[in-house]
Amino acid sequence: MSLLNYSLSLADSTLLLGQRNSEWCGHGPVLEQDIAITNISLDLIGQARNFYQYAAIIRNDGSTEDTLAYLRDAREFRNLLLVELPNGDWGSTILRQFFFSNYQHLLYTKLQQSNDEQLAAIAAKALKEVTYHLRWSSEWVIRLGDGTAESHRRMNDALQELWPYTGEMFIPVPFEKEIANKQTAPDPGSLKDAWMEKTAEIFHAATLDLPGNVFMHTGGKEGNHTEHIGFVLAEMQFLQRAYPGAEW
Amino acid sequence: MIYPVDISTQPVWTILSNIMDPEVPVLSILDLGIVRKVTVNDDDVEVVITPTYTGCPAMDMISASVRMELLAAGYKNVSVLQVLSPAWTTEWMSEQGKKKLKEYGIAPPNPLQQVCHHDLFMNDEAIQCPHCESWHTRLISEFGSTACKSLYQCKDCQEPFDYFKCH
Numbered sequence: 001m002s003l004l005n006y007s008l009s010l011a012d013s014t015l016l017l018g019q020r021n022s023e024w025c026g027h028g029p030v031l032e033q034d035i036a037i038t039n040i041s042l043d044l045i046g047q048a049r050n051f052y053q054y055a056a057i058i059r060n061d062g063s064t065e066d067t068l069a070y071l072r073d074a075r076e077f078r079n080l081l082l083v084e085l086p087n088g089d090w091g092s093t094i095l096r097q098f099f100f101s102n103y104q105h106l107l108y109t110k111l112q113q114s115n116d117e118q119l120a121a122i123a124a125k126a127l128k129e130v131t132y133h134l135r136w137s138s139e140w141v142i143r144l145g146d147g148t149a150e151s152h153r154r155m156n157d158a159l160q161e162l163w164p165y166t167g168e169m170f171i172p173v174p175f176e177k178e179i180a181n182k183q184t185a186p187d188p189g190s191l192k193d194a195w196m197e198k199t200a201e202i203f204h205a206a207t208l209d210l211p212g213n214v215f216m217h218t219g220g221k222e223g224n225h226t227e228h229i230g231f232v233l234a235e236m237q238f239l240q241r242a243y244p245g246a247e248w
Numbered sequence: 249m250i251y252p253v254d255i256s257t258q259p260v261w262t263i264l265s266n267i268m269d270p271e272v273p274v275l276s277i278l279d280l281g282i283v284r285k286v287t288v289n290d291d292d293v294e295v296v297i298t299p300t301y302t303g304c305p306a307m308d309m310i311s312a313s314v315r316m317e318l319l320a321a322g323y324k325n326v327s328v329l330q331v332l333s334p335a336w337t338t339e340w341m342s343e344q345g346k347k348k349l350k351e352y353g354i355a356p357p358n359p360l361q362q363v364c365h366h367d368l369f370m371n372d373e374a375i376q377c378p379h380c381e382s383w384h385t386r387l388i389s390e391f392g393s394t395a396c397k398s399l400y401q402c403k404d405c406q407e408p409f410d411y412f413k414c415h
């Protein structure tokens with residue numbers, strides 16, 4: 001059960017961030033970056049497919065990657081709150097991508113050593129992609145943070161908005177503790193120091209200040225979401241709900 | 249690439265060598281290095297392939313092509329299995345494939361150790377222009393028309409070009 005919830009949690013977080021980023025398709029600030037963010041979406045949705053396919057095998061009840069992605073309700077989604085938030089402006093999108101890629105990079109690096117072969121294989125495969133995402137988003141955080149007065153101000157606004165959602169990545173829920181005890185995945189808390197270190201390094205170059213201790217929102221991994229998830233699911237799931245089994 | 253060890257798989261490898269990557273139609277799936285294993289038992293054949301990128305939309309189409317071509321060749325039970333491990337790397341691309349890419353106007357992947365490092369703002373990778381062979385090129389974007397490519401421009405002939413990035 002914890003393996004199923006864990007796989008779904010990774011699937012849901014990657015799917016929702018892929019979906020959010022894809023909202024930029026055709027709206028990116030310049031063509032190359034529009035292509036970059038949608039490429040990242042494609043990678044994230046690809047990772048989500050792998051985790052959903054695995055979850056479907058574990059459930060062994062006729063579920064498929066599609067039923068898991070398109071027919072579950074908000075309460076069943078186990079994603080981080082961070083990824084369901086609206087995109088905001090480009091700076092906010094970039095900063096969230098940096099936070100998430102930084103976390104994914106550390107997580108997948110450890111998960112490659114999982115005693116679960118399939119999780120290890122997905123992590124090893126996805127790590128190569130995430131490495132590109134992390135570099136790209138780091139560069140943009142620096143470029144915008146240490147850019148013009150306007151870009152700096154926007155990055156700082158985005159930071160105040162998003163920071164309270166970063167803690168959830170490192171606060172384990174019961175299924176994460178259970179799976180960590182079985183050596184199948186790292187304890188999320190064990191990733192925190194390295195994440196902070198990388199964030200501090202990039203922020204230093206970006207002339208952004210690390211916020212102090214603030215209240216951290218949690219609950220996403222256990223199905224308690226912000227009001228935003230309803231909107232993103234409505235858009236993402238509409239077609240399959242309205243026309244069950246639709247294909248092209 | 250993996251070379252056939254079992255003589256009974258030879259005709260299958262020949263068929264596979266004629267199936268092209270839908271996104272880079274000069275490369276066969278063998279050139280690309282994504283076919284990992286072929287097993288034949290009389291009329292049954294199993295082909296194991298591995299995706300280039302997790303989100304590569306061409307994989308389903310490639311699986312379908314493999315199935316159709318093998319059924320057309322008379323194999324009765326064809327299964328195409330996708331595996332993730334070991335993860336695909338551009339090191340598996342054949343030398344012939346790299347040559348064909350360049351002729352097609354796409355700069356072939358550099359060897360891994362040369363460019364796959366993760367420093368920031370590393371926009372001076374030495375990528376050769378596939379049109380005029382100049383090394384005087386610049387990175388426009390790390391993400392290009394498909395997941396496997398990035399976008400460059402030649403500072404000599406001014407042409408933009410795709411680079412099949414190392415992975």
Ligand SMILES: [Zn+2]
Nearest residue numbers: 377380402405
């Ligand atoms: Zn040139």
